Amino acid sequence: MSQLLELRNLGVTYSTGGEAVQAVRGVNLALAPGETLGIAGESGSGKSTVALSVLRLLPRSANVTGEILLDGEDVTTMRWGRLRAVRWSSASVVFQGAMHALNPVRRVGEQIAEPIRLHTDLPEPKVRARVTELLEQVDLPSEKARSYPHELSGGQKQRVMIAMALACEPRLILADEPTTALDVIVQAQVLALLGELVAERGIGLVLITHDLSVLAATCRRIAVMYRGEVVEEGPGDEVMARPRHEHTRALAAAFPTVGDPASRFAPATANPLPPEPDRATPDEETPGLLAARDLRVTFRDRRGEAVHAVAGVDLDVRRDEIVALVGQSGSGKTTLARTLLGLQRPTAGSVLYDGRLVPTSSAGLKEYRRQVQLVLQDPASALNPRHTVYEAVAEGPRIHGLTGDERSLVLEALAAAELRPAETYLSRLPHELSGGQRQRVVIAGALALRPSVLVADEPVASLDASVRGEILGLLLRLRRELGLAALVITHDLGLAWNIADRVAVMYRGELVEVGPVEQVLLEPRHEYTKSLLAALPTGTARASERGV
Amino acid sequence: MTSPAWQRRRTAARDLWREFRTNRGGLVGLCVLAAIVVLAVLAPLITDESGLDVISATGTPLQPPSGEYWLGTDVDGRSVLLLTFWGARVSLLVGFAATVLSVFIGTLVGIVAAHFQGWPSAVLLRVTDFFLVLPSLVLAIALSSVLTKGVWTIVLAIGVTSWPSTARLVRAQTLTIESRPYIERAKALGGGHAHLIGKHVLPAVLPLVLANTTLVVGSSIIAESTLSFLGLGDPTSVSWGSMLQTALSSGAVTAGAWWYLLPPGLAIVVIVLSFTLVGRALETVLNPRLKAGR
Numbered sequence: 001m002s003q004l005l006e007l008r009n010l011g012v013t014y015s016t017g018g019e020a021v022q023a024v025r026g027v028n029l030a031l032a033p034g035e036t037l038g039i040a041g042e043s044g045s046g047k048s049t050v051a052l053s054v055l056r057l058l059p060r061s062a063n064v065t066g067e068i069l070l071d072g073e074d075v076t077t078m079r080w081g082r083l084r085a086v087r088w089s090s091a092s093v094v095f096q097g098a099m100h101a102l103n104p105v106r107r108v109g110e111q112i113a114e115p116i117r118l119h120t121d122l123p124e125p126k127v128r129a130r131v132t133e134l135l136e137q138v139d140l141p142s143e144k145a146r147s148y149p150h151e152l153s154g155g156q157k158q159r160v161m162i163a164m165a166l167a168c169e170p171r172l173i174l175a176d177e178p179t180t181a182l183d184v185i186v187q188a189q190v191l192a193l194l195g196e197l198v199a200e201r202g203i204g205l206v207l208i209t210h211d212l213s214v215l216a217a218t219c220r221r222i223a224v225m226y227r228g229e230v231v232e233e234g235p236g237d238e239v240m241a242r243p244r245h246e247h248t249r250a251l252a253a254a255f256p257t258v259g260d261p262a263s264r265f266a267p268a269t270a271n272p273l274p275p276e277p278d279r280a281t282p283d284e285e286t287p288g289l290l291a292a293r294d295l296r297v298t299f300r301d302r303r304g305e306a307v308h309a310v311a312g313v314d315l316d317v318r319r320d321e322i323v324a325l326v327g328q329s330g331s332g333k334t335t336l337a338r339t340l341l342g343l344q345r346p347t348a349g350s351v352l353y354d355g356r357l358v359p360t361s362s363a364g365l366k367e368y369r370r371q372v373q374l375v376l377q378d379p380a381s382a383l384n385p386r387h388t389v390y391e392a393v394a395e396g397p398r399i400h401g402l403t404g405d406e407r408s409l410v411l412e413a414l415a416a417a418e419l420r421p422a423e424t425y426l427s428r429l430p431h432e433l434s435g436g437q438r439q440r441v442v443i444a445g446a447l448a449l450r451p452s453v454l455v456a457d458e459p460v461a462s463l464d465a466s467v468r469g470e471i472l473g474l475l476l477r478l479r480r481e482l483g484l485a486a487l488v489i490t491h492d493l494g495l496a497w498n499i500a501d502r503v504a505v506m507y508r509g510e511l512v513e514v515g516p517v518e519q520v521l522l523e524p525r526h527e528y529t530k531s532l533l534a535a536l537p538t539g540t541a542r543a544s545e546r547g548v
Numbered sequence: 549m550t551s552p553a554w555q556r557r558r559t560a561a562r563d564l565w566r567e568f569r570t571n572r573g574g575l576v577g578l579c580v581l582a583a584i585v586v587l588a589v590l591a592p593l594i595t596d597e598s599g600l601d602v603i604s605a606t607g608t609p610l611q612p613p614s615g616e617y618w619l620g621t622d623v624d625g626r627s628v629l630l631l632t633f634w635g636a637r638v639s640l641l642v643g644f645a646a647t648v649l650s651v652f653i654g655t656l657v658g659i660v661a662a663h664f665q666g667w668p669s670a671v672l673l674r675v676t677d678f679f680l681v682l683p684s685l686v687l688a689i690a691l692s693s694v695l696t697k698g699v700w701t702i703v704l705a706i707g708v709t710s711w712p713s714t715a716r717l718v719r720a721q722t723l724t725i726e727s728r729p730y731i732e733r734a735k736a737l738g739g740g741h742a743h744l745i746g747k748h749v750l751p752a753v754l755p756l757v758l759a760n761t762t763l764v765v766g767s768s769i770i771a772e773s774t775l776s777f778l779g780l781g782d783p784t785s786v787s788w789g790s791m792l793q794t795a796l797s798s799g800a801v802t803a804g805a806w807w808y809l810l811p812p813g814l815a816i817v818v819i820v821l822s823f824t825l826v827g828r829a830l831e832t833v834l835n836p837r838l839k840a841g842r
Contacts, residue, residue: 341736366738374736382729386751395747396737442733449737 002072004172004204005031005054005091009066012049012058023049023062025228033171034202036195038215038236040251041225042464043435047208048096050225051174054206055087070172088115091172092165094158096180101161102149108160109135109145115167134163138193154329155186162193172204173197179214183328183491188535191218210465212248213255213536216240224248247466254465256494258521258536267476267498268469271418274480288316289485290340290372290453295349297335309335311509312349317453322479322486324496324517326532327506333489336506337455340487341374370400373446375456379438379463383430389414389441390426396449409448416482417444418474436467443474454478454486460495472499493532497521505529567833574829577822584819588636599630600786610805620807622791623798631786632811638787639769640819642703646768649707651761654714659753661715662722663745673719676712684709685774692780699782706771714760718753725752758830762823769816788812 012024024046031037041047052058054068056075068075070091078086092115095101103111112131116122122130132142138159149157158178165173175194179187195218198205207219215222216236223233224247232245243249256263266273297310309332317323327333338344340351342358342365351358358368373396376382383392393410402409414422417440430438439459446454456475460468476499478484488500496503496517503520505513505528512526524530568574587594598604607621614620619628661672679687688705695701725731725748734744773789775781777797781790791812795801800808 343732343735362740366740369736369738374733376729376733378729382733384730384734384748384752395734395739399734399738399740399743445733445737 002032003030003069004033004035004071005029005206006069007050007054007066008069010050010053010068011065012046012053013063013065014059014061015063023228024053027066027225027228027230029223029230029233031172031204031206033204034198035221036198036205036207036219038219038222039206039208039225040210040212040215040222040248042210042251042466044227045225046228047225048176051093051176051206051208054172054174055091055093056083057093085119088170089119089168090170091174092168092170094161094165094173094175094178096177102157104149107146107148108152112145112160112164112167115164119168130167131163134166137166137197138163139189153186154182155189158182158186158190159193162190162197166197170203172206174206174208176208177210178207180209180211184493184532184535185328187214194218210251211255212240212251212465224251250466250469254468256498258493258497258533260497263494263498264517265476265499267472268466269473270470271473271477273473273477277480277483288318289354290317290487291315291352292336292340293350293352295336295339295351296347297332297339297344298347308332308509310339310346313506313509313511315504315511315514317485317487319452319485320479320483321501322475322488322499323502323504324500325487325489325504325506326491326493326496328491331506332509333506334457337374337457337487337489341372341455342368343374366400370449371451372453372455373449373451375439375442375446375454375459377458377461379435379442380430382442383438385430387430388426389419389428389430389433392430392441393445393448396445400449402449410444413444413448414441416447416478417441418470419444434467435463436470439463439467439471440474443471447478452485454484455489456486457489458491459488461490461492469498475499493521493536505532564833568829571829571832573825574832577825577829580818580822581826584636584822585640587633588640591633591637595630595633597634599627600634602626610800610803610808612805613807619811620805622808623794623800628791628808628811631791632788632815635786635788635791635812636815638699638782638785639772639789639816642699642706642772642787643765643769643819645700645703646706646710646772647761647764649703650711650764650768651714651757653707654711654760655718655753655757657711658715658718659722659745659749662719662726663741663749672715676715679709680712680716682709685771688771688775689778689780692775697780697782699785702772702775702781705775705780706768710764710767710771714757714764717756717760721753721756722749725749755830759827762820762827765823766816766820769819788815 007027007029010024010027011022014021014023027050029037039047039050049058049062053064054070054075058064064076070086075083075086102108109131112134113127116127116130131145135142135145140156140159140163144152144156152160161178178194179190182190191214194205194207197203207215209215212222219236221234222236222239223230224239224245225231226245226247232239232243232248239248240252243252250268253268265276292313292315295310295313296308299307299309313336315323315336325333325336335344339346342351345360353368353371359365387395390410393413394406397406397409410426411422414425419425419437419440425441430441433441454475459475460471463471472495475486475488479486488495490496500517502515503517504511505520505526507528513520513524513529520529521533524533602624607617607625607627609621609623609625611617611621611625617627617629619632622628622631657672657676661669661676687709691705691708692701695704731744731748734748739747769789772781772787773792776787776790777793781787792809795805795808
């Protein structure tokens, strides 16, 4: 069978500022019609560069060597006119981040019609009929063509992106992290949709992601990229079950299977974890160190209607335990966290710390914040780009006028966050650090105040797979060594399985299920928890195995 | 403040200067500015002030450049070189003072309006809007005709009328900065208003303010010339603006006396250019992102 896409000895070099960086080296890949190929790798591994090189969408500074055969025709030597014709009608791209890839001021129907108008001379009524047809294919009602991107949810926007990619009936679709920003349930729907399209229409799909479990669920073959090279390639289930390269193993371990006893309290970290200290058996009756009682936060939307972001939540975080707060985006998780920290005023109900009501005066709040600290989602923006690591960590102690030697305090906090040797980090600026190092600096900044509770809002969501395990290991180690309690907000059930003692599942502003991890994740009682668990990629893997 | 904090500031200032020195454009701008300022300050020592007196002028009117008068003479027979020399004093003084006043008011109003939500913000924004829609020249004219004539009246008139655009700019930038997660982090660390503004907002807004300042200096110098032309300036002192206007109104231009028009005009161009170069260089130094890109 002839190959739809064939990469022969592909190499891409970026030359920036007189320096040549080899992003992709000697990549050989092939894809037949009706097949799916998954490319996995961390950020910077060159996986997106491979995808963009197929349609020659790379910036001018990129120098491409080797051959890219699309239906037997070499893309690298194509003339401009031919390339334009090939783009979108033979191969199309589903770009990363649907919220930024759509034009916010044009209706989505217009945007789907754009490639059709460019590549064909269809009369206007037919174009419109085609848009309706495409929307139906991606399970969207045809009225949505008249919506603007901001009126659609994340999953709907991603469907619109897929409809756009299908517009000219291409034979090849390159999907670059199509589900990264989506919730598990929506992710499962989008992946199922892509799988159906491949099966029904015999198109080729290249799926690029950092999440191996997503690939395992959808792709027949998987290629793992590391530092610009393909380090492992093979059938999906084989790569997942018996990874040969150590990088593949690290990627696979970073996304644990819920219910697998081997990954319980064992995030993928290189440093050994301290043994579990003797803990008093948690008493259901004792109130938590940090507690919410019938907490309610109500916002007004633009029409003046009340939106109940948090609708009557009772939650306890006890000493010496990690509680995972799980839910979809928009379920009110972050609002709950901000209210617990006193960054958002509750509409009703109360927040208690150590049995006492959290004060609302600014002096009282300042004192409270020495005890309860925040770790934000994106470490890249959580640090002031102008402040050195030293200043960022010393910020808290300076605000609170802590006595003692500032320098040793900072060094101690950095060491506790496992930035070693701490001295070498002091004068570095955030943009000189990697994502994982930045997140450690944020954690060190919180630890410098010696808090007793850490509230972490999606602490690993924007980090690479191999770093993810290290940060989770750090949180677990802090709990075991310092007895630091934590409330970890996440959409990732695997994270809860990795480190948490208890799970609270949030749905539309309410906690629908709270309990020990084993109980909630293995024997879910609430419908919503069940659907969350069913949507995990490992679940779809089994479903598609039956289907194929 | 404690001594470590001051030590840190001193090192920061030293680092800033070391970085600044590597920027050739900024260095050139700074040298030109320094030269102009030094010359303007030293004018009474190195030149004879009596040459500015119309009565004791020695040259004939509108004499082209020659060995005696390097830049020719004006309609009253005074040396244009001497006039440009002394004009720098008034133009610079008014330009600097009005800019300081305007940027100070603008930055203060901008940051306060953005940082404090609710009624203080609403009131400040309405005041800003009021000054923004008011024709600033008319307001400046009204102010300087009500107050006593003099250089400081002009400074006040320009300063009080030109701040709203700075305030709008600073407010927009402050809102952008305040939406960044590191502000949330600082709040969670327990930082109060003073900490947030002083440590995070002000340093981030400052480059913009500096860049804005260069523009305000230029427009202040121009505004000063406009007011001088309308007879609202100090009639006893010479400025570049008043020179230009006299050149236009006295028919020097139609007479082909380019030597009367060019020196003050070029002086304004050079000084605004120098400010821009210095401002840009400072911005590069203060913003680590730009630094990494070079």
